[in-house]
Amino acid sequence: MNDHNRTQRTLGSVEEGFVVDVQSFLQELMDARDMNRADLARAMGVSRGRITQIFSDDCTNLTIRFLARAVHALGDEPEIDSATTRRMREARQRSRRAELVEAADNVVPLWQDDSAQKDLASVACVHDDARLTAIMRGMRAAGGSR
Structure with a gap:
């Protein structure tokens, strides 16, 4: 396997892991506030389908702006860390x-x-x-x- 393929595979794993972390993070915030996906959709002013997309296995359109809006709608302040x-x-x-x-x-x-x-x-x-x-x-x- 060449270096480009190895880098692509590793990058894909990192991306997938991060998406799962974000989904888990949002779910924990919803659980802490006794909210479900429909509640989050209402609080954000988006469709229930949009929230379902974010929690799907094929989550390809999660943006930083959407994540910030979701965290804010859940009553918290978004932060970034590593x-x-x-x-x-x-x-x-x-x-x-x-x-x-x-x-x-x-x-x-x-x-x-x-x-x-x-x-x-x-x-x-x-x-x-x-x-x-x-x-x-x-x-x-x-x-x-x-």
Whole structure:
């Protein structure tokens, strides 16, 4: 199989997967608002057949404008996101939190707070940053001092 055919097959899979995700997303919004397809059609001012087209296996005419209208008709605000932009946003948030902690005059790390050192072993920290976990393990192994 040449590269062009492989790219076309992959692109088709991505498109089909995204259409299914959009259909599922709209259905979840309708379920959350106890609405059916006829209700959505009325709220959007389109025919029931148009809504049926969007939920069909052969959904070839779903536009961004139609999706935005549907989400709005379901009482929500449309947004766009991707795995890459989500990771970038989370990295910016972590960086900003670190800057705020570093700039704060009233924040003292636990390993520098004498009253907290005795409680350090009993503190259970749940954090998505593996570096914090490694630092905490290192501190415990060193007896609470850095």
